[in-house]
Structure formats: structure tokens, C-alpha cells
Amino acid sequence: MHDAAIESLPFDVWARDRNGVCVSQNSACYEHWGKLVGLRAEEVNAPPEVIAVWLGHAARALAGETVRSDVDYVIGGEVRHVHKILAPIREGDEIIGTLGVNLDLTELRRLERKLREAQRLETIGLLAGGVAHDINNIVMIILGMASMARRRVPAGSSLDSDLSTIETASRRAAAICNQLLAFAGKGHLDVELLELDAVVAETVRLVAASLSGIAIELDVARELAIEADATQLRQLIMNLVLNAAEAIGERHGTVTVRVVAASAEMVAAAAVDDVGFAPAPGIDYVALEVRDTGGGMTPETRLRIFEPFFTTKARGRGLGLAAALGTVRAHGGGLHVETRLGEGSSFRVLLPRATRRVATPAPAEPHASWRGSGHALVVDDDAEVAAAAARMLGELGFEPRVCRGGAEALAALDDAAAPAVVLMDLMMPGLDGSTTLRRLHARHPGLRVVLMSGFHDLAESPLDAQVLAKPFTLDELAHAVRSALS
Ligand SMILES: Nc1ncnc2c1ncn2[C@@H]1O[C@H](COP(=O)(O)OP(=O)(O)OP(=O)(O)O)[C@@H](O)[C@H]1O
Ligand SMILES: [Mg+2]
Numbered sequence: 001m002h003d004a005a006i007e008s009l010p011f012d013v014w015a016r017d018r019n020g021v022c023v024s025q026n027s028a029c030y031e032h033w034g035k036l037v038g039l040r041a042e043e044v045n046a047p048p049e050v051i052a053v054w055l056g057h058a059a060r061a062l063a064g065e066t067v068r069s070d071v072d073y074v075i076g077g078e079v080r081h082v083h084k085i086l087a088p089i090r091e092g093d094e095i096i097g098t099l100g101v102n103l104d105l106t107e108l109r110r111l112e113r114k115l116r117e118a119q120r121l122e123t124i125g126l127l128a129g130g131v132a133h134d135i136n137n138i139v140m141i142i143l144g145m146a147s148m149a150r151r152r153v154p155a156g157s158s159l160d161s162d163l164s165t166i167e168t169a170s171r172r173a174a175a176i177c178n179q180l181l182a183f184a185g186k187g188h189l190d191v192e193l194l195e196l197d198a199v200v201a202e203t204v205r206l207v208a209a210s211l212s213g214i215a216i217e218l219d220v221a222r223e224l225a226i227e228a229d230a231t232q233l234r235q236l237i238m239n240l241v242l243n244a245a246e247a248i249g250e251r252h253g254t255v256t257v258r259v260v261a262a263s264a265e266m267v268a269a270a271a272v273d274d275v276g277f278a279p280a281p282g283i284d285y286v287a288l289e290v291r292d293t294g295g296g297m298t299p300e301t302r303l304r305i306f307e308p309f310f311t312t313k314a315r316g317r318g319l320g321l322a323a324a325l326g327t328v329r330a331h332g333g334g335l336h337v338e339t340r341l342g343e344g345s346s347f348r349v350l351l352p353r354a355t356r357r358v359a360t361p362a363p364a365e366p367h368a369s370w371r372g373s374g375h376a377l378v379v380d381d382d383a384e385v386a387a388a389a390a391r392m393l394g395e396l397g398f399e400p401r402v403c404r405g406g407a408e409a410l411a412a413l414d415d416a417a418a419p420a421v422v423l424m425d426l427m428m429p430g431l432d433g434s435t436t437l438r439r440l441h442a443r444h445p446g447l448r449v450v451l452m453s454g455f456h457d458l459a460e461s462p463l464d465a466q467v468l469a470k471p472f473t474l475d476e477l478a479h480a481v482r483s484a485l486s
Contacts, residue, residue: 009028013029058086070084082104136181140472143170185326195224203234237257244347259289289346302337307322372397376421377401378401380425380428381430406428426467449484450466451468453469467480
């Protein structure tokens, strides 16, 4: 029984006599090291410096010490982290040999590293999300004011072109904020039912236009719908396809974009990957795969690709995959990466498949010259953001009044007639947007509300209001207010 138990242990176990000759080994030991029985340590096929360490341990164990050490061995072509214990075997007062055990801690170390990495990314996410939120508010003022000022200057004038430069720069700043917010899981999520094939085809067409000399092959199954934020989804596809194209660079190569219903194997593969995906039972997934025949990644790069600002490119920002990760997580999905140095990489995103079918959208109406009228209430804790939004509402024909928070807005509504529209921030200290909204609706059931948000997540979305992502231009504000009023 005793022997059988040792034989079945999944760790290397061996014993040597006083002369260092191996007298027994279990089958795990045999599998990893070959036949040791009858051999002294010096006769084992291993580098001389390793053998020197073994002999040192053996001498100490024979002197009565239990020797513990951590070693990395390459076993079967793989690095294994091993905790080795070498103990004296005693018979009465006499030490008659040594007993060795190699505990393989590789898997444990991998899990520890994964946990540390997840905690690190979470900390960076909190920081990045906070900074991006504040900067987004500032960008909203710049973009809003510039778009409004443009209305007052003759089209094509030099002032118009300066203002247009400010608008373009603000949009670039907003795009960086958006990637950071997406990474932090705080991106603006406007979930709608989408046919994945249509979104993929359209996005790939856009990206392909900017890439010359790289073939993009599409293999896209139809009628796979998902519920997702269209902007984030397009950004995700774009980030993956651009990375794939950049991995090919000047060489010849192909990028393949594939959309299929995910198989059980695909779901299982994504579940063991490092993005913390736990497949929900009873849910089908759709797989979106971007594969390239580019340079692949080294193991060191592979470990860090989701870190924001990690890049190996001269002109990269290192935000593409960080944002992709946040987007995938916010949508309850998984991500599986495979890469081979010199051969290419594949990124496979899994997203929950929607059970509803997509209805044909109504065509959008033009809103450029639309004007409203009546009182409008602006609720935002940031005085400058509130002032900018109020000026924009004024430009649209409303008489705006500013409130610095939810409580002030409720009080303002008590002593005045209901405004035509309320433009309110979703994230405010004190009474937050959703609570304020509920109370406003309780008092004035028909109140028209537009929520401004740079910070929105799924859990908060079933609110009965228009949502406008910060920053926005005058046209975008006009569109949102108009939809709220209609
Ligand atoms: N398809 C790929 N093949 C090889 N390496 C890749 C691939 N995709 C990503 N990487 C590696 O991951 C790193 C991070 O990618 P990520 O998209 O986050 O940032 P970036 O492409 O460097 O910059 P940005 O996307 O912000 O312009 C890249 O710099 C690159 O080293
Ligand atoms: Mg990138």
C-alpha cells in the first residue's frame, strides 16, 4: 500500500543510498528523468553545474539537514518551476541515504501571476478611468464651444478653418479618452441589437481603405445578431484589424476576419484565457476572429498586450487592446489569443448571441437647422460644463437655467412651470442622475429628459431617457433634444 501510494504520486520521488546510488524512483520520476535506478547523480544526463548543486544538496542531507530549494527545470521542452525537498533517510540513529521529492508548482505560479496581473490592470483601470472622465468633461466644453462658434463665422473663412482644427483636435482627444474609458469598463454603452456581419463588413471596408497592399479576407456567417454598443464594437474590430495589418507591415500577408457561431471548444478555450471570462450557462456565443500571417509575438510581449500604453511600435499608443479588453468585458464576452513568433497571431472575441432579430431602422432625419423653444434646465455639478451646455441650448432657441445638482434641480422644478426639456449629467455627487431622474418623473410624468454621460454602464441603462455621450457638438445636442421631444 505504502509503495503503491508513492508510485501514484504525481511528483518525482526518488531515494539514494549513502554512496549516492539511486535505489528507487516512482513512475513520475521515471517519466521525467528516465531510468535513474543504479545511477549516481554524476551519471545523470544533466548540465555539470546542475549536478554540482545536486551533490551539494546530497552532502547536506546526508549530514542530517532537510534541504529545500526552488529550481527551474526544462522538462519535455517546457520550463517547470519545481520546489525540491531532499531529506535524510534514518534507520535508528544512522542516516542510510536520501529521499528526494520534486513538487511541480508551475500551475500554481501561473495562477498567481494571472491574479497579480488582473489586480494590476484593475488598479490602472481605476486611475485611467478617473483621469479620462475629467478630461472628457473639458473636451466637451472645447468641442461644444468650437462647434457653436463655427455657426457664427462664414464657412470657409480662416476663423472657420481654425475652429475646425480645434474641433478635429478635440475629437482626437475624445477618442483617446474613449479608449481609456472603454479599458476601464466605463465607456459609454448604448446597447442595441446588431447584425454582426453588417457591422464587420462595414468596418472592414473602412479600415481596408486606409491599408494598401494587405489583403483582407472576409468569411462572415450571416444572421448572427448580438446586443452591443455599435461604436465600441466598430472600434474593437478596427483595433484588431489594424494590429493584424501592422503585424504584417511591409511583408506579404493576409488578414482573415471570420464570424461564426462559437463552438463549445471555442468557448472553453476563451474561458481559460487571461481576460477573466466565465461563460454563462445556456447562452450561445458568436465568435469574431481576426487572424494574421504577421510576425507573431514573443512570450514577453504576449504577457503585456492588454496593459494600457504597452506598445512595441514606434508610433503606437498601446491603447488598442486595452480598450478591446474593456469592451469585451463590458459586453460579457471572452477573448482568446494564439500567437507563434514568425508565423502570425489570431485574436478571437466571443460575444453573447442575441435571441431577438434585428428590425430595420428608421431613416434618420436631418437636424442641422432645427430650433426649439421654451425653458430648459441644465443639471451638472461641473459649473463650466453646465455653462457650456446652457450656451449651446440657448443657441438652439431655448431659455436655459443651470442647476448645480439633483437637489437644486428638484427645488427649481417646484417653483416654476415644467421646462420643455432637462439636460442632465448622469454622474453627479450627492443625488445622482438616475435618482434625480426618477424623482423628476414622479413629479412631472411627461418630462422630457436628455442624459449627458461619459460614464455609463449596462446596469444603469434601462432608464427612460435619451442618452447623449460627452463630448458632443451642437448638432449632436440638437439631435438628442429633438428625439427627446418627439
Ligand atoms: N496581431 C498582432 N501581431 C503581433 N503583435 C501584436 C498583434 N496585436 C497586438 N500586438 C502587440 O501588442 C501590442 C499592444 O497592442 P495595442 O493595439 O494595444 O497597441 P498598439 O497597436 O501598439 O498601439 P495603438 O493600438 O494604441 O495604436 C502591440 O504593440 C504589439 O506588440
Ligand atoms: Mg493597436
